[in-house]
């Protein structure tokens with residue numbers, strides 16, 4: 001487990017360099033915000049139940065991930081789909097030797113929408129059980145997340161107010177669970 005987290009930290013840092021280069025920033029730009037990264041592992045087991053999207057039955061409903069980057073490893077059972085406006089829902093075929101990298105809402109916020117978080121869901125079409133391991137790679141808790149100067153202009157004003165990495169995640173968790181308080185009553 002510790003070794004896996006260590007490897008994910010390395011992979012995350014390599015991806016940060018690519019993200020920085022893509023924005024015209026020095027490759028080490030994000031490193032200072034990830035010297036105490038928050039890395040969460042979510043092991044997932046999906047039941048062998050065929051989904052029925054029209055009845056709202058999914059392995060996992062449509063969502064985007066909250067944070068910066070998700071480093072996803074899956075078994076060989078298909079199920080993951082991503083959505084783009086151009087294509088609608090598309091299968092992401094499992095490739096055991098590969099990781100699937102999702103961009104999250106925090107990255108979208110930091111880059112003022114230059115990098116967009118990916119809408120995705122899990123649909124069971126096979127009736128087989130499925131395992132995956134999602135690793136959420138997040139900046140230091142106190143990192144200021146505000147529109148990068150490269151990503152805003154008078155024509156493209158900041159779409160989100162500044163926040164911190166930790167506060168952004170706490171707000172996302174709180175809004176996810178807001179509905180549950182009403183259910184209990």
Ligand SMILES: O=C(O)CCC(=O)C(=O)O
Nearest residue numbers: 042044074080122132134
């Ligand atoms: O199991 C998968 O392929 C996706 C998992 C996922 O989207 C998540 O944990 O946020």
Ligand SMILES: [Fe+2]
Nearest residue numbers: 063064065120
């Ligand atoms: Fe996800």
